[in-house]
Structures are given as C-alpha cells and as structure tokens.
Amino acid sequence: MSDSFNLRTLEESLKSVPSQDLKDIKTHIYGRSDDHELSISSSAQRIAESNNFVIKTYGFKAKKEDLRKPRIVRIGAVQTSIAAPTTAPVSVQRDAIFAKVGKIIEAAAADNVNVLCLQELWTLPYVFCTREKYPWCEFAENAKTGAGVTFLKGYAKKFNMVIVCPILERDEDQGDIIWNTAVVISNTGNIIGKHRKNHIPRVGDFNESTYYYEGNTGHPVFETQFGKIAMNICYGRHHPQNWMMFGLNGAEIVFNPSAEIGGSLSDRMWFIEGRNAAVANSYFTVTINRVGTEIFQNEFTSADGKPAHKDMGPFYGSAYLAAPDGTRSPGMPRDRDGLLICEVDLNMCRQERDLHTFRMCQRLPLYAEGLTKACKLDFEPQVIRENENLKRNQRQHTNDHQF
C-alpha cells in the first residue's frame, strides 16, 4: 500500500480536473458538489500566518423549522505536529506543545468556535511505537488536575468555549494506572466529565495494549451549552457498535481524536468511516489526526519484516467533519498544523432521523439478543448447510483442495 503514502491532499490532486468532471468527482467524494466556505476573520488569519498553521472552514445548512429555532454551532478541530524533539525533557516538550496549541485556540476564539477538540494524546508524541515506559509515562496526568487539562480550562473559560482534551491519564486513586482518556471541559472552565478509549489496537507500531486497557467508562454523552457531544477515541472508529452506542445515548456531535500514519488501513478508510457513522447514527462526526514525523532516540521495529528505525513515518492529518445527510467537509492538509472550523445546525440530526427513520427501524431487541448470544462461550453461529453429507464433503474440501 506504499502508493497511498502521500502527503498531498486529495484537494490538491483535484486542482487539475476540468470543471464538469470535477463536479462529478466532488459529488462522489463529498456527497455534494457545491462549496460553502465561511469567511475567516482577519485576526484569526493573522494568528495563523504568524504561527504557521492553516485554517479551513466549511458550512452546513439544515432545514428551517417553525417550532425549533436553528441551533447553530461552530465546531473546531485541531491537528498539530509535536513542537519539540522527543529527546527534550518532558517538561520542555509539554510547554512547547502548550504554546503552539494556545495560539491555535486563540484563532479559534477569534472565529467564534463554540466546541473545540484536540487530537488524541495532544500533549505528547505517539510514544507507543517504542514500547519503552520511561520517560513517556511521565506525560500521563490526572484527569482533573493535570497540566494539559489545567492549561485548557483557562482557555475554555476565557473564550466561552467547550474544549475536548484527549490526554494520557494517570489514575492516582486507583493504583496509578494509565488510561487513554478524553476530558470534556465546559465553557465555564469546569470539567464536565471524561471518557476512556473503548477499543485498543494491537498492530504494527500501535502497541497501546502495553500501556493501558480498554476503557471502563461506557459510552457517555456530555450535555454542553452547544449540544450533546461524545468522543469515540481513535481505534473505536473501526467499530460501528461504538459509534452506535454514542448515538443511542443521544450524541449530536461525536469527535474521533486519533493518531494515524500514512499508507495504512486507516489511511484508506479515513474518509469512509466518519461519514458512514454520521449517516448510520444521524449525528455529526469530526475525525482528527496529528501531523508530522516523530523521531525517537532509540530504534524500534514494526513487526513488518523491515529493519529497525526511529520513526513511524508521517501522521497524515486530514481532519474533516461529516454530516448526518452524508455530505462532508474537505480534508485538512496531510502535513501541516491546522484548525478546521465548521458551522452546523444541530437541528439536522433530528431532521435526518425523521426522514430516513434509521433509529425507528433499527430493531434494537433483535441485536440485543443476537449480541448476548454471540458473546457466550457456547455460542453457535446461525449457519445453514445444504445437508450433512455435503457438510462433510466441504470440510474435506476446505482442508485439502483449492476451489
């Protein structure tokens, strides 16, 4: 799959396409051919230029209703590279990324973002490729009093902005263990709550199960002044049942803070899974990745037959927002720090639910029963065979022959 390992965005590739073809291709890729960019304030633009990051915007519209006023929300997503070498002291690395992200939040505030989400583990490099515990475990922080959370609480209050803060969590009350967690900070500056990553990868450089377990917080939805939000952290993106439970709990916006490298399965599926989830659950999804290549001091291997090396290759950015009607924003750059701002009307969620009735015809009891059976040790899959003779033949066939 090395051919997909590319730092150009799709939007750059599309620049050469003649206009009629472009319209068709865009319809295919975004679910619509028209563009609705928002204006960017000059102060936000100035902050972006002087701090070398990109701002992209997109607007989604819902139908006008009589009884409900529009529920317009500006959603922000931040993608960054690390800001200091991985060989610098932990405190230096952390201060550097704080400074960088602080500037991006200022730009978000200048453009009136209401709800902002940072990338997964935004305060640290993606260190799990190393399988080393130190100094990396030092980045883990208390979900109420830690440095990253405390840093963002100030911004949340100052800018009247809900901020989702994905951290490496240290649970000091329960054996000092570590979790992959996202904390929701209210626009009042108070913490509303937290969610711990439900699905943990075990592939390639993603040695997360060496550091923490599957989360124990269920599928919480956080009621904020700007809508009901939830976080499906990283690998949960591949699990439709995880998206589904956030929907059943009433989410209107589900963030997917992630860390993903180019040329991978995730790269192929990046723009698929967020859109699929938005439609299946009639809510908005925001899929966020980091950017840049992170080089470590000690070499490591990736279980792919290749020689040891000191980096995972570039993370591909590409943050985007998908709407319940199947349309999506363009993707952010694959190699630059950036802020995506999308304006949505949350009324679209219920409008789509009424139109396509996915929730009504979802048949939850059927699946509650099916999954309950499927996780029993004596589960027998519902398999229908032509007859027992054929069954024996097939077994032999499967073992012995090519077909």
Add this chain to the structure above:
Amino acid sequence: MSDSFNLRTLEESLKSVPSQDLKDIKTHIYGRSDDHELSISSSAQRIAESNNFVIKTYGFKAKKEDLRKPRIVRIGAVQTSIAAPTTAPVSVQRDAIFAKVGKIIEAAAADNVNVLCLQELWTLPYVFCTREKYPWCEFAENAKTGAGVTFLKGYAKKFNMVIVCPILERDEDQGDIIWNTAVVISNTGNIIGKHRKNHIPRVGDFNESTYYYEGNTGHPVFETQFGKIAMNICYGRHHPQNWMMFGLNGAEIVFNPSAEIGGSLSDRMWFIEGRNAAVANSYFTVTINRVGTEIFQNEFTSADGKPAHKDMGPFYGSAYLAAPDGTRSPGMPRDRDGLLICEVDLNMCRQERDLHTFRMCQRLPLYAEGLTKACKLDFEPQVIRENENLKRNQRQHTNDHQF
C-alpha cells in the same frame, strides 16, 4: 441534491485527470491505485455484446499461507433494467426478465463464476412507489417452488454455480403474507435456505412497509462449496449492526441486493457503506442495484412537494465489490445492464482479522449489555451534565434561544 443525479460513472469523470493526480485520486476512491482486471473469455464477451450488457472484472489477492491453500472464488453480481413495460401482463414481464437474466448467467458461467447474486426483487419492477396492490402482488412467489427460484435452479445445477435469488416471497403456509426475501440456491440445484429483509424503509417512494414486515429469519449464513455467504438486503446497508451480525455468524461474502435511485442519500453513501462494512467485519461485500427508469401507468406522488408523476427516476446501478483490506473494485455503469466478476481469495478474511484484531477487541459483552438496556422502555441514556443549575439553564436555552 439534484447535482448528484448523474448517469456518468466516476470512472468516466476520471478519464480527464492527469496521471499523477489520477493515481492519488484513485488511491482515495478505491483504497489502491493499481488495477487488476481479469481477462474476459471471448464467449462471454460475445454473449454480452449480442445482448447489450457490460462485463467488468477485477481481481483481489491475499497473502500466501503455508497451511491453507488459497481459496479462490469468482463472485458475480448482476444489474439489470426491467425487460418489458410495466403495463404488460405479469407473465410477459416475468418471461422477459427471465430471458435477459438467463443470458447474463450464461456469460457468468463462461467466465467461471462460482457464486452469483442478482439484484433485489429481480423478477419485478420496483412497484412500491405506486402503493397499489394489484397487479404487483402477483409477482410474489413461493420461496421453494416459485417461478424465479425454479428458473434459477436449472442454471445453478447446469453451471455448478451458487445463485442468490432475491424475490418477492409469498408465504402460502402462513396466511399468504408477503416478504422481501433472498433464496440461496446451491451449485447442486438444491435450495440451501432463505433470508428475509431485516430493515424496511419508510421514506419517499420506498413504501415497502405497505407490503411486508421486517424479516423474521435472524442473520443466517449459508455454507456453500465456495465459502460462507449471507445477504444484507437493501436498507440493511445503512444499519451497521445488521452487517455485524452476519460477520458474527461467520460470513465471508455478504451480498447487498438493492434498489436505489439517483440523487438520494443512498447515492451519496453507496460506495461508503459497503467498504465500511467489509473492513469492520473482515469479509467481502458486494453491493448491487438495478438500472433504468421504470414508468407506471398511474401517477403517484413522492412526499417531496413535487407534482404527481409516473416514475421514480433512474436506478443508478453501480454494483461493486469491497474487500476486507479496505480496497474496492470500480463501480459498474449507472445506466446499463451489467455483470461484475471479481476474483477473490477468501483467505484474506482471516488474514485481516489476525492483522487488525477487530473481532478480538470488539467487546461484545459491553454492547450486548448496552443494547439490552437501550431497548427497554425505561432506558436512561448515559448523559453527563455539568450540574443541575446548568441543566435548567440549558433547557431554557434550547427552547428559547439560538446558539
């Protein structure tokens, strides 16, 4: 969304794109930039040309294993328009579509297709837009002895081909009621079993709930000589939990016979949902639609504010196959009868399952419990609020103000 109502395929739009850009765009769209067309036999090509349908092919490769031989299967998907006017007698319409499909099956046999699936309700027009019961209910047939099933049994045995036959079923043993059903015919010519559509649409022209209920056959997987197959019929494509249960029951290929019109949500999501399901469940998916515009004698309305009319607009074809590694075949034409032939190695399913461990980290007990709670009448969503004061403020806010 009228801008997406277009009969050109994406592949036609891509013809104008310069080669480097084309590579990037194809990587985005198909999950790979290389092409693996299979050769088409001259006899199949001859049948296609003289009967005015298109054959497209694509090959997918899996890793070589030591203990398992490759499990190469040729999968076929058929898309057709109706073959006689909807005003012709039922028997004439049926004989005409039988003759057309017979020729396509002959071509499939000439190119060694092992498992073939026809589109949803292949023996009849998509009549539910009319909400009329007669003559349309006459197309319903017994799932063991009906005309469509009987017609295909002969071909299945003659060509050593498993054929999936989606029909309008008449259950004469249980009150003559009607179902939307797919019957699996073994390559021996015997019927292995049937599955009834699980999720029924209630939107626009898709008045299916006027004719039949949600299926009562669970999520069966059919063990055939060419792999374990299942059918997620039409609207179940939008329901990830439906795809998931077929995976839990062991499916390696899941067909999605459908009937979908252009410019719709389904058009926007067509190439998204099949790929998403293939990756999430580590199996192959085959998404199939009919083509052509079907004109009825009596006018009907579509609940979209537009005047009464006599057709739903064109069905957009676009059959394709998606693999568990996130790649997919090109789409079939949007406006022509066609046969898609894909060669796959079923070993890819387990290989992807081992690599990405989606099944292992799926956490079924968590979701069995979550869905069991969610379908209770006294279900309380897992919602976390900042505090009760804020909660009251928010309620007021939601009712009274724009935010």
